[in-house]
Amino acid sequence: MRIETSRFGNVDVDEARTIRFTKGLLGFPGYTDFVLLEAGDESSFWWLQSTQKPDLAFVVTDPGLFVPTYKVPVREPQLTDLGAGSPDEVQVFVIVNKRENMLTGNLQGPLVVSVHQRLGEQLVLSDRRFTTRVPLMEIGSKMHAASA
Amino acid sequence: MLVLSRQRDETIMIGDEVEITIVDIRGDKVRLGIAAPREIQVHRKEVYEAIRRENADAARVQVDDLPAGDRPLQAHHRSRPGDAQGVRRRPVKP
Numbered sequence: 424m425r426i427e428t429s430r431f432g433n434v435d436v437d438e439a440r441t442i443r444f445t446k447g448l449l450g451f452p453g454y455t456d457f458v459l460l461e462a463g464d465e466s467s468f469w470w471l472q473s474t475q476k477p478d479l480a481f482v483v484t485d486p487g488l489f490v491p492t493y494k495v496p497v498r499e500p501q502l503t504d505l506g507a508g509s510p511d512e513v514q515v516f517v518i519v520n521k522r523e524n525m526l527t528g529n530l531q532g533p534l535v536v537s538v539h540q541r542l543g544e545q546l547v548l549s550d551r552r553f554t555t556r557v558p559l560m561e562i563g564s565k566m567h568a569a570s571a
Numbered sequence: 572m573l574v575l576s577r578q579r580d581e582t583i584m585i586g587d588e589v590e591i592t593i594v595d596i597r598g599d600k601v602r603l604g605i606a607a608p609r610e611i612q613v614h615r616k617e618v619y620e621a622i623r624r625e626n627a628d629a630a631r632v633q634v635d636d637l638p639a640g641d642r643p644l645q646a647h648h649r650s651r652p653g654d655a656q657g658v659r660r661r662p663v664k665p
Contacts, residue, residue, distance in 0.1 A: 430634050446612075450623040451630070462637055482632050500609050520629040521636040529629065532622035547614045547622055555625040562638045 429478035430470070431460065441474060442536055444543040445504075448518075449532065454479055457543075467560075468519060471534075482519040486528055489559040495533050495546065506540030514538055520556065527556040 424438045436458045444455050453475075460470040467488050473479035486493045495515050507513050514536050517528040530553035536543040575583060582592045588608050595602040605613050 448626055449619065450626045466637075468637060479630060481626075481629055482637065504609070518626060518629045519632070520625060521632050526637075529622065529625050531618065532625065545622070545626075547612070547618055549615065549618065555621050560638075 424474075426458070426472070426474045427477040428472055428480065430480060431472075434460065434472075436460075436474070440541070442471075442541045442543045444534075444545065446544060448481075448534075448545050449547075451479065459483075469516075471516070471518075482526075483516040483534065484519050484528060484559065486515060486517045486530055486533065489528065490530065490553075490557060493530055493553065495535060495548070497535055497546075501535070501544065501546075505535065505537040505542045505544060507537040512538055519559065521562075522556065524562050525558050526560045526562060528559045529555045530557045531555045 425433055425435050428434055440458050442457050442459065444457065447453060447455050454473050456474045457471045458474055460472050462468040462470060462482070468482050468484050471481045471483045497510050497513055502508070502510065502513070505513060516534040516536065517530055518532070518534065520527050520529065531548050531550075532545050532555060533548065534543055534545050577583060577593050579593050579596050582590050584590055589611065590606040592604040592606075593601060594604045607613055
């Protein structure tokens with residue numbers, strides 16, 4: 424199917440790749456359907472693009488790439504809601520933000536997605552060790568290198 | 572806002588399916604027990620609000636905000652490793 428996006432123009436995506444967040448994301452309750460788009464070659468980041476609102480997209484990443492100690496507890500009822508048989512069938516992403524020269528991850532509100540059913544949910548973790556703005560990567564130096 | 576007084580072990584009902592019980596009171600701290608159907612999420616408000624605000628802020632990130640190596644060179648979207656079918660992009664016909 425062809426979707427309109429404000430960042431990438433019109434993009435053809437396989438409808439079967441849609442990820443449905445039945446409750447939407449916090450603050451964006453009306454938008455349930457998203458697809459993952461790659462950010463570029465060898466990238467650690469993807470774009471979670473809404474198929475329903477062209478300008479709604481989030482950079483997401485696998486938090487395990489940056490914070491190896493990070494573990495997201497997923498309870499039985501949540502596994503059931505996601506149509507997942509076990510935690511192995513669930514992938515965790517975090518939404519990435521940019522503040523000054525730092526990319527940060529929202530590890531307090533991770534996204535969990537069942538890889539087979541492609542259902543997702545944004546969790547609210549009560550573990551205060553992880554915040555909404557965990558530093559992941561500084562980008563200033565890399566950008567200078569690119570423009571040299 | 573409805574303001575009620577309850578003592579330890581007393582319960583409030585919200586609608587037909589949500590119950591809040593005062594489990595313990597100790598000094599300034601109240602321990603609440605919440606019984607609600609699975610589809611109703613229960614969170615400490617300040618955490619919920621922090622995530623909601625962070626989502627709204629993160630939704631403003633644009634392609635140029637990512638490091639140069641992470642920007643699509645020609646917006647081609649390949650499969651993720653392990654995916655049977657990926658995202659394919661055809662040039663938009665003029």
